[in-house]
Amino acid sequence: VLELRDNFEKEIENRLNNIGIYPDKEWKDGRSLPHLSKDELDNRRRVAAFIKREEKIGHDQKKATSEFIKEASYTWINRLIGLKCMECRSLIEEVITTRPEYGGRSKQHRDFREKHPDLAAQPDDGLTGCLICAFEKVTKEIKVLFDPDNEYSLVIPRYPLLKTSIEKINSELDYDTYRxxxxxxxxxxxxxxxxxxxxxxxxxTKKKKISGSDIINATQLxxxxxxxxxxxxxxxxAMWMEMYPDSQLRERWEYFVKDPNNSTREPKPIKDITxxxxxxxxxxxxxxxxxxxxxxxxxxxxxxxxxxxxxxxxxxxxxxxxxxxxxxxxxxxxxxxxxxxxxxxxxxxxxxxxADAIMLDSDILGEFLQEFEDDPTALELIETIWQGLENVRELGSLLKVEEQIDEVIKRQRAKGTQKSLDDRDWREKGWEDWKGDLLTALKRYYEKAAQTFDLNRQMFANEACKGVQLLDLLERRYDVVATNPPYMGHGNMGEILKIAVKVFYPKSSKDLYAVFIERCLHLTKINGYTSMITQQSFMFITSYKELRKLILKNTILQKTIHLGPHAFEDISGEKVNTTMFSLLKNKLKNEKGIFFRLVSEVNKKKIIKYLIAHDEFINHKVFIIELSEFQDVEGCPFVYWMNESIREKIATLSSFRDIAEAKEGITTRANDYYLRYFWEIDPSKLGLDWIFYAKGGDYNKYYGNLELVINWKEHGKYIKKFPKSTIPNKKYIFKEGLTYTDISGKGFSVRYLPKNALFDSKGKGIFLKENDELLIYLLGLLNSKLVTCVLNMLNPTIDIKINDLNRIPVKVPDTSVLDKINLYTSKNCNIKRSYLQFTINDSEFKQTALQWVLEKKKK
Incomplete structure (x- = not known):
């Protein structure tokens, strides 16, 4: 595929150069190119207008021309491979597959040459004409790909590339692959x-934000x-089985999970199930x-x-x-x-x-609106659409224009009779009628522009039609909405996308996948299904608690397979953890959900099929719980594997926040400038201008990770002046406490924070509210397996948030037990400090282990 892409992009660029269009230098006037025929000049005008339109949305000439080259190349590759796929399914006569009996040509090519000897005599052996003829035969039914009249079809690759590409398509893969x-x-x-x-x-490397066409590249999976x-x-x-519980179709579905609630519904015609x-x-x-x-x-x-x-x-x-x-x-x-x-x-x-319409050309829009100058309702609706579609290329299905359209129609209905696009009473018209009227008006406008060869007005009408067709789909509600949405964190979003999701989807704006969960629920009919595969973080972390509440309030989280890491072949590592789920948009009391926990499994596909086949579900990987139980824990995390005893303790015992508080630390915004390892600093300055600094670090319990120092000259004066640096929670500076690493793949670990140290935003501080005598107890408790277990339930990710700590249940034991815990925790700290005395890159270092052994022998 990449070799074909390289070859076609070079060829399309050469063909553009031939008509005076270049990515990186001034274009030539078509009139100065005498080798071009009238048809070629007309095609050049269309291609040039198409590229200039891309420039209007913010691309420079190089970017706009390069985008055209890429899209034209992909269209040609899609067409050739598409024809090959159709041949292999016996849907068309062979046009790509060549055979010796046809003189090394395809059957369609052989037949085309016989019918058109004049084209067969051309240097391309009639191949170009044969392919265009093949495109025309299927364009009526797949116009979006094979339309011979779209702009990407106007730049035709030459014979040598077409021939070698066909040879590659025929030789690289076998017949069954194309099927x-x-x-x-x-x-x-x-x-x-x-x-x-x-x-x-x-x-x-550049901290670049993802916007425009890069959204496609970054999120495609x-x-x-x-x-x-x-x-x-x-x-x-599932919807079919609810309508027809005795249907035999279930036997063909290897991944169908029996509904734990045995739901049923009234049958309806399949034609109406969208x-x-x-x-x-x-x-x-x-x-x-x-x-x-x-x-x-x-x-x-x-x-x-x-x-x-x-x-x-x-x-x-x-x-x-x-x-x-x-x-x-x-x-x-x-x-x-x-x-x-x-x-x-x-x-x-x-x-x-x-969803790639370009809604520009405000002058042409004004001209188009003149047709409806006596109809204020139509004017308001059209302007609403144009404004709503402004950022369609970045937002796609996330556009929320339909609510504004409905509001306009509702308002005009309330006013009574208005003149409309076809003079019908507005009280009788809805979106379907109005959409048809607008499309008809746009087609009339296009035809009028075509008669005068006005390319800009033709493109305006085409883009407008695409926008209306998109809104048509977004206006509807569906029985089933299923997708693998794009994944992109809020911090990587371009400005347009970031603002839009924050305004329209505040409950889920931290990641694009979560925004799509909210949008898909909105597009789903009542009693319909939303079915998705997404990252798992929405199930647990505090940022998505409002989204979880929305889900629990309006849906039944019916079936979930928690995949965890390594679900996708193309994504390696532990950072991307995924889950698949099916939501029924209907809220009934005491409904149950079934959860499959496969986070540690390697062959997830095999395990899923086995568990579903043995649907008695008596298995430590399968959990069936009442969904209302999720509300027992603050923030409603979907901790389906939490046992009843721990759930009860979280709900009834005091919590971490009752006795302590975790605090954000310093962000310098220039660590390379303000931080050093302690051995890089003159020892006489340690503790004065340079202060020991807890910045998280490796998994390490009880004590350690204090090898860094921070420039605190004049009480941090220079850090405070640095742009965007922050020194929050100043009253906790130089206060004795604890610190922990907020992101760790190995687990949660807490360490003692001395009075003479500062702490970072990645090594947050923990401080007692009143009774400082509980500090050692808290150090032992937070490093216990029990707390690790609870945290893994509250937030089974590698990023522990302050609110996760706040929800940990804490019980202060009686004096005798407290003294024992403090004793053993102190021993652990001392053991750790003794060990660090032999670690050369730690601030506790005294001597090497070999030196210690030699000294012991002397004694």
Whole structure:
């Protein structure tokens, strides 16, 4: 894929250069290029206008031209691979596969040459014409990919590249690979792999924020097959089994989990059961949902089998993505899926929308609005849409324009009769009617612009139509919303995205995946299913307590598989921990949820299938609990594996915050300048200008990690002056206490903090509220296995927050027990300090172990 990409990008750039368009130098006037024909000059005008439109949204010439080159290259690769996939499924005559009996050409190529000898005599052997002819045959049903009239089709690669690319496609992979549903998803993943690496490198080294097209590159992640099957079977499949509990379809679903509540519902026609993937990528969820829908239609028996694929695409499946390339692949995959079921199916409509409209050209918008100058309602609605779609390329499905549209319609209905786009009474009109009127008006505007060859007005109308089609999908509510959303922390978001999610999704704005949880719930009908795979942090950490409350208040967390680390092949390490879940948007009392705990399992897919097959669920990895129990613990963490005894103690005993408080420490914003190792400093200055500094550090209990010192000259005067530095909690400076490392993959560890030391934001301080005599007891308690166990339940991540400590249950024992605990804790501290006397890079260092042994021998 990457080799094809390199070759096509070089070729497309050369073809652009040939018509006077360059990424990094001034363009030539088309009139100064005598070698171009009239058609080529017309194509140049369209391509130039298309690239200039990209410049209007903030790209410079180089970026805009490079984006066109990349998108055109990917479109051509998608087309060639798409034709190959269709051939391998016997959906079209061979146009990519070459055979010796056809003179080393494909059958379609051979036949095309016979019908068009004039084109066969051209230097390209008629191959270009043959391919364009093949595109035209399927463009009616997959226009988004094969449309020969879109801007990416205007720059045609030359014969040598087309020929070598076809040879590579035919030789590199076997026939069966091209037949796999997930094949197109891997093509998409690999095409984006370089951009993904680049974006994360820039985030790491330059602290760059992710915005624009980089959002696509950074968040694209292929969902593995078992994940898709679990999520679709336990949402769409679950809905079917609730309607028809005796259905035999369950036997075909390997990942279907029996509902612990035995829920039922009234049957309704399958035609009315809608499914949305709001971040659909290459369509993996839609493709598997297609298979379930097909079997459901067959079992229902109301629709002729030959028409089932058409019904699924027209009425059931819906997909949105901010990447046009992803929508192209989704459309191709669904087309092939439909044709594999019925080769004669006519695909008239797919509910797939690319959220990439560019809503600019305010002058043209003003001109378009003149058509409705006597209709204030229409003007308000159109302006509402344009304003709402302004940042569609970054927000995609997260746009919340539908509420504003509904408000306008509701307000105008209340006023009574208004003139509307078709002079009908506003009290009779809803979004569906109004949308149709607006699309008709835009098409009229486009046709009028086409007659005068006005490219800017044509593009304006096209982009507006795309925006209205997106809003059409966002206006609806769905029976099932299933997706693998993008993952991106708040700190890495670009300014537009960061502000938007904070305003519209305050409960979940810390990460894009959590925002999508909230959005998906909003897009789901009452009594419908939201089914997702996301990071696990929303289940536990304090930042998402309001999101958890929202989930517990409005849904039943019916089925969850807690995967933990290493769930995705493409993500290594322990930092990304994931979970799959299915939520029923309906709140009933005393409902139960089933949870599978696989955080330590390596072969997660195999274990899931085994546990589900043995659905008596008497297993230490499976938990069935009443969901109301989550509310017994402050913050409502989804600690499904917490036993009743610990849950009761957390609810009834005093807590950490009653006797102590954890505090944020210093942030210098320039550690390289203000921090040193103690051995780098003149010993005479230690404790005066340079103070020992607890900055977290490695896993270490009781004592240690005080090898750093901080420049505290003139009471930290220079740190205080440094931009964005912070010295909070000043009253705790030089106060005896404890300190801990807030992020550690090895576990939670607490150490003694002497009076003559300061502490960092990554090595937070812990201080007694009143009784300082409990300091040693607290040091022992916090380093105990019991507290580690409780913390792993309250927040099973590597990042321990202050509020996690606050919720730890604490009981001060009677004097005799307290004295024993203090004695052993003090012994542990002394043992640790004795050990550190032999550690050369520690401030406690006195001598090496060898020196100590030699001295002992002398004595």
């Amino acid at each position: 796999q549903d997930e094949f197109l998803g891997w093509v998409y993943q690999y095409f984006n792999s370089r951009e993904k690496d680049r974006v994360f490198e820039e985030v790491r 292929y969902t593995e097959e078992y994940m898709v099957r679990f999520l679709v079977e336990n949402s769409l499949g 499914f949305l993937d709001p971040a659909c990528g290459s369509g993996h969820f839609l493709l598997y949902a297609f298979d379930l829908y097909y079997d459901m239609y067959l079992e229902e028996g109301d629709i002729p089998e030959g028409r089932i694929p058409e019904y699924i695409l027209r009425y059931n499946l819906h997909g949105i993505d901010i990447d046009l390339r992803a929508i192209q692949l989704s459309a191709l995959g669904l087309y092939m899926k439909a044709n594999s079921r019925n080769p004669d199916v006519v695909v008239q409509h797919m509910n797939l929308v690319s």
